[in-house]
Amino acid sequence: MVFTTATGCKDSVSGTITVYPKPAAAFTASPDICLGQAATITDQSQIPSGSISSWKWTFGDGSSATYNNGNVFTKNYSAHNTYNVKLVAISDNGCLSDTIAHTVNVHPEPVADFTLPAALCLPDANAVFTNASTVADNSSLSYRWNFGDGTAAATTPNPSHIYTAAGTYNVQLTATSAFGCVHDTTKVLDKFYDKPIASFSVEPDTLCQGTDNVFTDASTAPNSSITKWSWDFGDGSTATTRNPVKRYDAPGNYDVTLTVTNTAGCVSNVFTDQVIVYLQPVIDAGPSFTVTQGTLVQFRPAANDSSVLTFLWTPAGDLTNPAVLRPSLIAMQDQTYTLTATGQGNCTASDALTVTVLKPVNVPNAFSPNGDGINDTWTIPNLGDYPGATVEVYNRYGQRVFSSSGYGTPWNGTWNGKMLPLATYYYVIKLQNGFRPLTGHVTILR
Numbered sequence: 001m002v003f004t005t006a007t008g009c010k011d012s013v014s015g016t017i018t019v020y021p022k023p024a025a026a027f028t029a030s031p032d033i034c035l036g037q038a039a040t041i042t043d044q045s046q047i048p049s050g051s052i053s054s055w056k057w058t059f060g061d062g063s064s065a066t067y068n069n070g071n072v073f074t075k076n077y078s079a080h081n082t083y084n085v086k087l088v089a090i091s092d093n094g095c096l097s098d099t100i101a102h103t104v105n106v107h108p109e110p111v112a113d114f115t116l117p118a119a120l121c122l123p124d125a126n127a128v129f130t131n132a133s134t135v136a137d138n139s140s141l142s143y144r145w146n147f148g149d150g151t152a153a154a155t156t157p158n159p160s161h162i163y164t165a166a167g168t169y170n171v172q173l174t175a176t177s178a179f180g181c182v183h184d185t186t187k188v189l190d191k192f193y194d195k196p197i198a199s200f201s202v203e204p205d206t207l208c209q210g211t212d213n214v215f216t217d218a219s220t221a222p223n224s225s226i227t228k229w230s231w232d233f234g235d236g237s238t239a240t241t242r243n244p245v246k247r248y249d250a251p252g253n254y255d256v257t258l259t260v261t262n263t264a265g266c267v268s269n270v271f272t273d274q275v276i277v278y279l280q281p282v283i284d285a286g287p288s289f290t291v292t293q294g295t296l297v298q299f300r301p302a303a304n305d306s307s308v309l310t311f312l313w314t315p316a317g318d319l320t321n322p323a324v325l326r327p328s329l330i331a332m333q334d335q336t337y338t339l340t341a342t343g344q345g346n347c348t349a350s351d352a353l354t355v356t357v358l359k360p361v362n363v364p365n366a367f368s369p370n371g372d373g374i375n376d377t378w379t380i381p382n383l384g385d386y387p388g389a390t391v392e393v394y395n396r397y398g399q400r401v402f403s404s405s406g407y408g409t410p411w412n413g414t415w416n417g418k419m420l421p422l423a424t425y426y427y428v429i430k431l432q433n434g435f436r437p438l439t440g441h442v443t444i445l446r
Helices: none
Strands: 002-004 010-012 027-029 032-034 038-043 052-058 064-067 073-076 081-091 100-107 120-122 125-128 141-146 160-163 169-177 182-189 192-194 200-203 206-208 212-217 226-232 245-247 252-262 271-278 289-292 295-298 310-314 328-331 335-342 348-358 390-394 400-405 424-430 438-444
Touching: 027 081, 027 100, 038 081, 120 125, 200 252, 200 271, 212 252, 289 295, 289 328, 328 348
Parallel strands: 032 100, 120 192, 206 271, 289 348
Antiparallel strands: 002 010, 027 038, 038 073, 052 064, 052 081, 081 100, 125 160, 141 169, 169 182, 200 212, 212 245, 226 252, 252 271, 295 328, 310 335, 335 348, 390 400, 390 424, 424 438
16 A cells, blocks of 8 residues: 655555455255154365365254264254255355255155954955055055965055954054155954854745744854844845744745844855745635525535645535536535645645525325324425425415414414314415415315
8 A cells, every 4th residue: 555645755555465265065965854764964065275164054943053074964853844954164264155055855754554354254254454544744655564374465555355264463554655754553463253154944844825934043153142133035025033933925935045143243154945835725615505406506616726726525425526626416415515625735725515405395285183193283394494484374265364484383273272164275385595485275174
C-alpha cells in the first residue's frame, strides 16, 4: 500500500495474503434400509491442499455428530421414515465445505401373522390358513409358508394344506416387503380330530304305505362326540333329531342319507340305506244288496290301484270268479262277502258287503181262528224278510178291519178285540223296497 500526503510526501508498506482451499464434501449412504438395520455412511470428501480436520454430520432424526476422521461408520434409526443426512467438512485451516445431503429411506418391517384352523378332521385333514400379515407403509408383501411336515413350501397368501396324520406341527410364515424387509412367525398346529362315522339302522326297511319307519342312529365319533344329525329321507323331507320316526305318503324306493357332525365341526361322509315302501291297498267292497231270490247281482267295489293288486272274495262258492275285483252271483241266500286286496310286500286291506235275499211271499187265502192250534192265525211266510212292509185287510164293505206296519204278530181274525164273522176279506200288502203291492182275498173259516 502507498500513502501520499497533501504535500506530496509518500511512503509504502506491503504484506502477504494466503488463500486456503475449502473442502469438497461428498459421501455415500445406504439409500434403503429396513428398520432395525444400520445405514452405512462412507465419506468421500476431498481438499486440494491441506487436510480435512473434522466432519460435522446431521442425520435427519434430530441427532448429529462431529468426527475427526473420515472412516466409514453406521447409523441406526428408531423409526421408519425418510431421513436427510447432511455433511459439512472442515479443513485444518478452518475452511468449511458447502453442505451436501443424501436421503436414507428407513422402511418398516412387516408383521407376519396368520390364524390357524380351529380343528382339523382326519383322514386327509384340509388345513386352511388365513393370512393376517401387515406392513406399516402398505407396500406389497410376498410370503413363504413352511407347514412343518417336510412337504414343499407354499407362496400363496392364504394356502390350504392336507395333513395325513395327527401330530404337532410348527407352521411358519415368512413375510417379505417390496424393499426386502423380512419378518416371520411360527405357530403350533395340533388340533386334530378323527372324522365321525355316520351309520343307522331302520325298522322296518320294507313296509306298507302309511306305516312308520323308526330310524336308529348308530354313528360313532372317535375321540369326540356327535352334536348334529342331518337326515334326508329321499322324498324332499329332512330331520335333525337323532332317532327320527318317518311315515312315507307315497309308495316307492327311497334312498335315506345321514351325515353327522362332531364337537370339532368335523362332518362325516354320507351314509346311505334304502327304504322300500309298498302301496297300501285302499278298497271299498261297494254297496250291499237286497234282492229277491234268484236275482243276478254284479258287485261294484273300488280299489286305489287295481293294476297292481290281487283280489279274493270269501266265501267263494256262490261267485262266478272270486279272484276278480267285480264278480257276480245268483243270489239264493243271505250272505256277507269279504273282499281282500293284496299288493306287493303282502300289504292287505279288507272290506265287506252283505247280500240280503228276499224270498217269495206266498199269501195263504184262508185260516181258521178256532183255537185248535191249527191255522189259528193268518201266517204269511217270508213277509218278515221285507223290512217296512205294511198289511191292510178290508171287509166287503171297504171297512179296514186290520192293519200292520211290519208283520211281527200275524192277524188272528179279530177287529177291535172281537172275532170277525166267517167271510171273505180283501188284503193289500205293500212290500216296499221297490216291489209291487200284493192284493188278494183271504177267508176266515171255522
